[in-house]
Amino acid sequence: MQVPASFEYRRASSVEDALAQLERFGEEARVIAGGHSLLPMMKLRLARPGLLVDINDLHELDYVRLEGDELCVGALTRHRELLESELVGRLFPIFHDAERVIADPPVRNRGTIGGSLCQADPAEDLSAVCAAVRAVAVVLGGGGRRRVPMAEFYRGPYETDVGTGEMLVEIRVPVVPGGGSAYEKVERKTGDWAIAAAGAALAVVDGRIASPGIGLAAVGVSPVGYRRAEEALAGREPSAEVFAEAGRIAAEDCDPVTDTRGTAAYKRHLAGELTERALRRAAERAGRPVAAA
Amino acid sequence: MQVTINVNGEDRTAEVEARHLLVRFLRDDLGLTGTHWGCDTSNCGTCVVLLDGEPVKSCTVLAVMADGHRVRTVEGLEGADGLDPVQQGFIEQHGLQCGFCTPGMMLTARALLDRNPDPTDQEIREAISGQLCRCTGYLNIVRAVQWAARHPLEASAAPSAGSTS
Numbered sequence: 001m002q003v004p005a006s007f008e009y010r011r012a013s014s015v016e017d018a019l020a021q022l023e024r025f026g027e028e029a030r031v032i033a034g035g036h037s038l039l040p041m042m043k044l045r046l047a048r049p050g051l052l053v054d055i056n057d058l059h060e061l062d063y064v065r066l067e068g069d070e071l072c073v074g075a076l077t078r079h080r081e082l083l084e085s086e087l088v089g090r091l092f093p094i095f096h097d098a099e100r101v102i103a104d105p106p107v108r109n110r111g112t113i114g115g116s117l118c119q120a121d122p123a124e125d126l127s128a129v130c131a132a133v134r135a136v137a138v139v140l141g142g143g144g145r146r147r148v149p150m151a152e153f154y155r156g157p158y159e160t161d162v163g164t165g166e167m168l169v170e171i172r173v174p175v176v177p178g179g180g181s182a183y184e185k186v187e188r189k190t191g192d193w194a195i196a197a198a199g200a201a202l203a204v205v206d207g208r209i210a211s212p213g214i215g216l217a218a219v220g221v222s223p224v225g226y227r228r229a230e231e232a233l234a235g236r237e238p239s240a241e242v243f244a245e246a247g248r249i250a251a252e253d254c255d256p257v258t259d260t261r262g263t264a265a266y267k268r269h270l271a272g273e274l275t276e277r278a279l280r281r282a283a284e285r286a287g288r289p290v291a292a293a
Numbered sequence: 294m295q296v297t298i299n300v301n302g303e304d305r306t307a308e309v310e311a312r313h314l315l316v317r318f319l320r321d322d323l324g325l326t327g328t329h330w331g332c333d334t335s336n337c338g339t340c341v342v343l344l345d346g347e348p349v350k351s352c353t354v355l356a357v358m359a360d361g362h363r364v365r366t367v368e369g370l371e372g373a374d375g376l377d378p379v380q381q382g383f384i385e386q387h388g389l390q391c392g393f394c395t396p397g398m399m400l401t402a403r404a405l406l407d408r409n410p411d412p413t414d415q416e417i418r419e420a421i422s423g424q425l426c427r428c429t430g431y432l433n434i435v436r437a438v439q440w441a442a443r444h445p446l447e448a449s450a451a452p453s454a455g456s457t458s
Contacts, residue, residue: 001317002333009294009311009357032358039353040334042312052311054358104423106341106348106401190422 004042011054015061015140015169018053023142023165025051031167032056033076034110036103037119061114061169064088071173075114080105082113092133092173093285094181094199098125104191114168117153120160123193123218127154129183131215131224132199132278135173141166150215151224176211179203180286184274185217188261194218195261196270198250200278202233204288209233214246214278219271220255228253229275238283238290247276296360300325301369309356316340318356319366327367327396338424341397342366348401350423367396370403378441379403388437390428397424402438411442 008025012018022029028050032038041047055061061076064085071091073082082088083099102108102125116126117137130137130150137153139146139162153161162168185197197217203210212233214226229250236242251272256264283290297306300323307322319325319342328351331339335353342351343365370377379402382388389395398421405412405420412420417438418431426434 001330003314003317004312006310006312009355011357011360035355035358036335036350036353039355043333052355056358104338105420106338106350106423107335109344109347110349110354 002043004039005045005048007042007049008051009054010051011056012058015058015167018055018058018167019141019165021051021053022167026164029053031114031118033112033115034078034107035115036107036111037115037121055167066091066175067172069175071175073113073171073173075112075168075170077113079103079108079111079113079116083108091175092181092201094129094132094183094201094282095126097183098129098185098197098199101125101185101187101191107191113171117171118160118162118168120154120156120158122157122221122223124223125183125185125194125197125217128197128199128215128217128223130171130173131226132183132201132213133173133181134201134211134213135171137161137168138170138172139163139166140169145169147172154222154224157221174211176201176203178205178286179211180282180284180288182278182281182285184278184281186270186274193261196256196267196274198271198274198278200275200282202238202279202282202286204238204283204286207237209236209238209242212246214250214275216250216254216271216275218256218261219267226250226253233279238288240280240290240292243276243279243283243290246279247272247274250275294357294360296356298356298359298361299363301365307356311355311357313356314352315342315344315354315356315359315364316351318359319351319364325366325368329393329396331393336425337394338401339394339397341400341424343400343404346404346407348397348404348423365400365403367399370399372446377403378444378446379406379438381444382437382440383434385440386433386436388429388434394424394426394428398426398434402441405438406442406445410445412438414439 030049032052061074063074089096137148181201183199199215201213229246254271256267329339331337335350340351
């Protein structure tokens with residue numbers, strides 16, 4: 001039987017209350033929402049917080065809405081709600097692509113977008129998605145509200161920019177006119193972590209690619225930072241050759257390791273191929289289908 | 294910490310440690326051993342119960358997190374008028390062999406049918422995709438859920454809701 005080590009538990013009654021608890025217990029405190037990343041790690045003693053602050057009652061953090069030209073998603077929004085949101089599917093189908101292959105329905109009933117991003121697992125899908133769509137994390141703490149782009153939010157495996165006494169409260173995604181997005185994942189079996197996965201987002205403005213974004217899961221320490229591949233896309237006319245080139249660069253820039261899910265060489269191959277496929281599908285959704293090379 | 298969880302319609306109060314898992318609370322404290330305990334890593338799904346009507350893996354929920362909420366276990370499936378159609382469906386269609394995954398499968402099926410009374414084959418397979426069965430190859434489980442869909446609660450709530458297929 002796996003049981004976590006002892007800890008104190010507080011159920012937060014408001015965001016302010018949660019922040020006060022986090023402040024008081026400092027580095028010992030962790031936020032718990034769905035718990036499907038944190039509790040397994042606590043069972044294995046890979047995480048051993050002294051205090052859990054349960055934010056499941058904070059319904060004010062559970063929403064999906066459009067504010068101006070940004071899609072706003074509360075940190076407590078469950079995977080299932082993202083998958084069932086018509087607004088999310090219409091503006092950013094990449095979220096639905098990913099959510100369909102994240103774990104399974106009972107896990108998606110509990111797990112949240114905020115928890116997924118804060119876990120910062122290099123193989124986690126929503127981090128790659130948020131990197132591709134250039135999401136901004138809204139972090140709240142005693143020092144006020146900060147907007148942190150994904151490239152800075154993700155600090156490394158299991159490490160984010162969320163500091164002691166702070167919590168992630170919202171994810172904001174800029175809505176780009178004429179945009180399309182897609183996520184491609186290869187997994188060993190239904191609901192598994194990715195062997196490799198790629199997310200891509202782009203817009204086509206006056207026949208040229210604008211705001212390209214790429215995020216990769218499970219092929220390196222970070223889902224973000226594929227700037228060279230993005231630069232190879234910006235300002236070009238969408239074509240099979242351009243997408244193949246971006247895929248080739250992404251494969252070059254990723255850093256997979258051999259493990260039980262596959263060899264580094266296989267994962268690198270997947271990174272390139274899946275980037276290319278995601279770009280093709282994103283272009284199709286942006287209304288600019290590109291014939292296969 | 295003291296928790297009060299509404300289990301199968303009845304408020305159950307107990308003193309638990311914060312680290313106590315919901316599956317242990319149900320099995321050890323309440324003696325409701327119909328909820329099975331399997332992988333302990335939220336993979337196998339045999340510990341699925343309904344939390345406020347939705348399937349969750351109770352090995353990855355703290356009992357304190359369920360405080361003040363409703364939990365339904367397999368013991369709460371049978372109504373005053375007899376077996377839930379899902380239970381009857383598993384009998385009719387031979388939806389189980391060893392029975393280890395069965396409680397979780399039946400609760401997921403109940404939640405699915407409550408939201409979607411006429412699911413497709415694919416929707417049923419998707420709904421149970423977080424739960425492992427090593428006996429049936431899933432085919433008979435899908436048939437059992439389809440049987441239950443054809444025999445909705447109202448119809449089977451009649452006296453002696455027995456085999457009517």
